[in-house]
Each structure stands twice: as structure tokens, then as C-alpha cells.
Amino acid sequence: MSNTGRDSAACLSVVMPVFNEEATVRDCLAAVLARPEVAEVVIVDDASTDGTRDILATVDDPRVRVFHQGHNQGKGAALRRGFAEATADFVIVQDADLEYDPAEYPRVLGPLLAGHADVVYGSRFAGGEAHRVLFFWHSLGNRVLTLASNAFTDLNLTDMETCYKAFRREVIQSIEIEEDRFGVEPEVTAKVAAAGWRVYEVGISYNGRTYDEGKKIGWRDGVRAIVCIVRYSRLGQRLTSTPEHDVDPIDVESAMDDVLSDLDGADNYNGWLVQLFQPHLGPRIAEVGAGSGTITALLAEYGRVAAVEPSPIGVGRLRERFDDDDRVEVIAGDISVLEDDSVDAVVMSNVLEHIADDHGALREIARVVKPGGKVILFCPAFDLLYSDFDRRIGHHRRYRRRDLCRRVSGAGLKVVDAHYVNLPGALAWWVVARLLGRNPTASGSVSLWDGLAIPIIRRVERVWRPPFGQSVLVIAERPSPN
Numbered sequence: 001m002s003n004t005g006r007d008s009a010a011c012l013s014v015v016m017p018v019f020n021e022e023a024t025v026r027d028c029l030a031a032v033l034a035r036p037e038v039a040e041v042v043i044v045d046d047a048s049t050d051g052t053r054d055i056l057a058t059v060d061d062p063r064v065r066v067f068h069q070g071h072n073q074g075k076g077a078a079l080r081r082g083f084a085e086a087t088a089d090f091v092i093v094q095d096a097d098l099e100y101d102p103a104e105y106p107r108v109l110g111p112l113l114a115g116h117a118d119v120v121y122g123s124r125f126a127g128g129e130a131h132r133v134l135f136f137w138h139s140l141g142n143r144v145l146t147l148a149s150n151a152f153t154d155l156n157l158t159d160m161e162t163c164y165k166a167f168r169r170e171v172i173q174s175i176e177i178e179e180d181r182f183g184v185e186p187e188v189t190a191k192v193a194a195a196g197w198r199v200y201e202v203g204i205s206y207n208g209r210t211y212d213e214g215k216k217i218g219w220r221d222g223v224r225a226i227v228c229i230v231r232y233s234r235l236g237q238r239l240t241s242t243p244e245h246d247v248d249p250i251d252v253e254s255a256m257d258d259v260l261s262d263l264d265g266a267d268n269y270n271g272w273l274v275q276l277f278q279p280h281l282g283p284r285i286a287e288v289g290a291g292s293g294t295i296t297a298l299l300a301e302y303g304r305v306a307a308v309e310p311s312p313i314g315v316g317r318l319r320e321r322f323d324d325d326d327r328v329e330v331i332a333g334d335i336s337v338l339e340d341d342s343v344d345a346v347v348m349s350n351v352l353e354h355i356a357d358d359h360g361a362l363r364e365i366a367r368v369v370k371p372g373g374k375v376i377l378f379c380p381a382f383d384l385l386y387s388d389f390d391r392r393i394g395h396h397r398r399y400r401r402r403d404l405c406r407r408v409s410g411a412g413l414k415v416v417d418a419h420y421v422n423l424p425g426a427l428a429w430w431v432v433a434r435l436l437g438r439n440p441t442a443s444g445s446v447s448l449w450d451g452l453a454i455p456i457i458r459r460v461e462r463v464w465r466p467p468f469g470q471s472v473l474v475i476a477e478r479p480s481p482n
Contacts, residue, residue, distance in 0.1 A: 284343025
């Protein structure tokens with residue numbers, strides 16, 4: 001769409017994420033509304049706990065729309081909602097802290113109105129505009145992140161982390177925002193670059209604030225930014241790309257049969273998993289993808305188990321194993337064969353990643369579990385760990401905690417707990433499966449790891465949840481009707 005010669009009046013949607021900005025939000029909003037370019041202000045209050053919400057309730061201007069998040073999710077989540085609600089030709093991000101001056105909207109809009117750009121960044125480090133002198137290390141970190149982003153996106157920005165990013169509305173609404181917190185800045189930059197949009201940069205002023213004055217970004221956000229730079233850029237995707245999934249189903253079943261045999265004697269590991277599951281079980285349990293029945297036998301100590309298995313070979317093995325055990329009912333097929341509201345808990349341990357339509361599988365799970373019942377998902381974590389071994393045993397994907405939680409919520413389930421499990425296992429998997437290309441579940445390796453490492457990891461992670469791991473555990477609940 002060409003905008004050459006357009007009048008700049010009332011062409012701008014201002015998306016303003018807000019969290020605990022009682023001291024500045026009123027003045028910031030007044031400054032924004034004073035600009036003739038502003039057609040609307042879309043405010044997303046990220047569950048503020050100070051007086052911000054009360055202040056927003058007093059706003060009486062038809063151009064202002066306020067949306068409230070149910071709980072604090074982060075800047076990225078607020079922007080995701082705000083971008084979706086924007087209706088004007090152009091969209092700009094405006095923090096509510098008065099670090100950025102709305103009087104500079106014409107400067108940022110210039111290349112968009114002229115039809116030269118699809119995206120414009122307002123740089124605090126270009127053009128010689130005034131800026132408040134603050135933290136050396138914060139400034140250095142910003143420049144390092146910008147340099148890293150440029151290296152992966154092949155852009156030559158001077159300020160990737162700037163708040164003032166302006167877009168043609170079609171551009172920003174075509175980008176799927178995945179990050180919930182400050183990782184949204186490098187994510188958007190990487191996706192803009194990958195799509196080939198025309199990017200301009202203009203110098204702006206900057207009135208930064210101190211942490212005592214309410215600045216929220218910290219070193220953890222810097223670490224996350226590096227992860228996002230790699231994850232979302234085209235270069236990063238080439239470096240960390242997963243192998244193709246095409247593989248013969250017969251070969252998959254054979255490979256999985258070998259893996260199940262190797263893991264059958266991993267008593268410490270299997271006992272650890274069921275210990276994690278146990279607080280969320282009920283009298284009637286469905287284990288979907290029961291495999292060889294190793295986990296099934298442990299679950300049967302806590303309730304009656306419907307062992308659901310689609311593989312005919314697996315069904316035969318399960319029936320032979322539990323022929324005389326009235327605690328276990330072996331069911332041939334997938335979860336669709338179970339009746340509505342029929343179980344108190346559903347367990348899927350290293351199964352969901354094998355299902356091409358995991359969204360559909362989660363909806364089926366939500367159907368069969370009783371209201372108030374629990375869903376226990378234990379899945380391999382991080383695409384970065386995806387190896388040829390994953391492909392050979394039929395893994396369609398590995399999961400980040402955030403992604404899995406979104407899928408679960410999208411199925412109508414409420415996430416009650418989610419965390420990574422087995423940090424050393426992630427490192428070992430990276431070396432053995434990804435780097436060396438070997439089988440990480442070979443019987444000798446499993447016996448050694450299960451006997452020496454798992455008891456220690458189990459004790460440590462009982463009191464400390466690691467920031468990443470080989471697997472991710474999500475506990476969800478089917479909400480009871482009101």
C-alpha cells in the first residue's frame with residue numbers, strides 16, 4: 001500500500017502497554033492525546049496493582065480504548081493484544097513512563113507517510129537528539145544486544161531495543177507475537193527482517209528513568225533477548241533447524257519398541273516421573289499411549305488405570321502384562337475411544353510429541369476428563385535439542401513451557417503448574433543426540449544414568465526448579481461449570 005502524499009492527521013493507533021504506572025500514565029496519556037496524528041489509543045493494562053486501573057477508569061475520550069489482562073503476563077502479551085485491536089493505518093508503541101516524547105510522532109511517521117518504509121525505529125543513539133545520561137552498563141548491554149540482533153538479521157540498526165517502533169498496520173498484524181515479556185523487541189525485529197519489510201530508522205530524544213523511578217527491565221531480560229535473537233532470526237533458524245520429520249511408520253514403531261525396552265529397567269527415572277504425577281491423580285486414571293506398561297504399573301498403585309494404546313503390538317504386550325491385574329483395563333485405540341467426563345486424571349508421558357495434531361488431542365483430553373479433573377503432560381523440551389534420534393522415534397516437535405501452556409489453554413484447560421525437569425539430562429541429550437548423533441537411550445547409557453545421576457537430580461530438583469530441562473511437565477485442570 002502506498003501512502004505517498006498522505007495527510008498525517010489522525011492516522012495513528014498508539015498501543016500503550018501499562019503496568020503499575022500510577023505516577024506517569026495520566027500525563028503520558030494527555031501528551032499522546034494532544035497529538036493531531038492520533039486516531040486512537042489502545043491501552044492494555046497488564047493487571048496493575050497500584051492506582052493505574054482507577055486512573056484509566058476516569059478517562060473520558062472516545063479515542064481511548066482500555067483492555068484489562070486477567071493476570072500479569074508481560075509487555076509482549078500486552079502488545080499482542082494491543083496490536084490485534086489497532087484499527088488505524090499506522091501503529092506505534094508508546095510506553096506509559098514518559099521516557100519517550102509523543103511530540104516526535106511526526107519524525108517517526110515521516111518515512112511511513114512518504115511511502116518509503118513499512119517499519120520505522122526511533123533510535124536513541126542516532127541523529128544527535130537529547131537524551132538523559134544514566135547507566136553505562138545498561139547502555140553497553142543495549143548496544144551488545146543490538147549488535148547481536150544485527151548479526152543475525154543482517155540489519156544495521158543502532159537501537160533494536162527502542163520502544164518507538166512504528167508500523168503499517170498490515171505489517172504488525174501479520175506478525176505472530178510469541179514472546180510474553182521483553183523478548184518481544186528482538187522477536188519483532190527478527191520477524192520484520194525475515195519477512196523483508198522495508199525498515200527505516202530516525203533519531204529521537206530520550207528521557208530515561210532509573211530503577212527507583214520505575215524501570216522494569218533487568219539482566220534476565222537481556223539473557224532472554226539473546227535467546228530470542230537466535231530463535232526467531234533466519235540465521236538462527238538455520239543454525240538450530242530441526243531435521244525433517246519424514247520417516248517410515250514401521251521404522252518408527254520398531255525404533256520406539258527398542259527405546260521402550262531400554263527404558264523399562266530405568267526404575268529410578270520412572271519412579272521419579274510417577275512421584276511428580278502422584279499428587280494430581282484420582283481414582284480413575286487414563287494413561288494415553290501406555291506403551292509397554294512400565295508407567296502403567298506404577299500408576300495402578302494409585303487408582304484404576306485405563307491403558308490406552310493405538311499400536312496393536314503395544315496392545316498385545318499390555319494385555320499379556322496385565323492379564324491378571326484387575327486394576328488395569330487395556331483399551332485399543334486413541335483417546336477418542338473414551339467417553340465424555342469419564343476419568344479423574346489423564347496422563348500423557350512422552351506421548352503428545354508423537355501426535356501430529358496435538359491441538360486436537362488436547363481438545364479430546366479436555367472432553368474425557370471430568371470437571372475438576374487433572375491433565376498431566378510430560379513432554380520433551382526445546383526444539384534446540386531436536387535430533388535425528390527424535391525424528392527416528394516419531395517426534396513431531398519438542399516443547400517450550402510457554403508454547404505447551406498456550407496449547408493447553410487453547411483446549412479449554414486451566415494450567416495450574418508448569419516447569420522444566422532434568423536439567424543435566426538436557427545437557428547430556430544435546431551432547432549425545434544432537435552433537436554426536438548417537439542413541440541417548442542405549443541400554444548401557446540408561447543403566448548408568450539411571451543408577452548414578454537420576455537419584456541426585458531427583459533430590460536437587462525436589463527443592464529447586466531449573467530454568468530449563470530435558471522435559472517439561474504441565475499440570476492442567478478442566479474447569480468446573482459455574
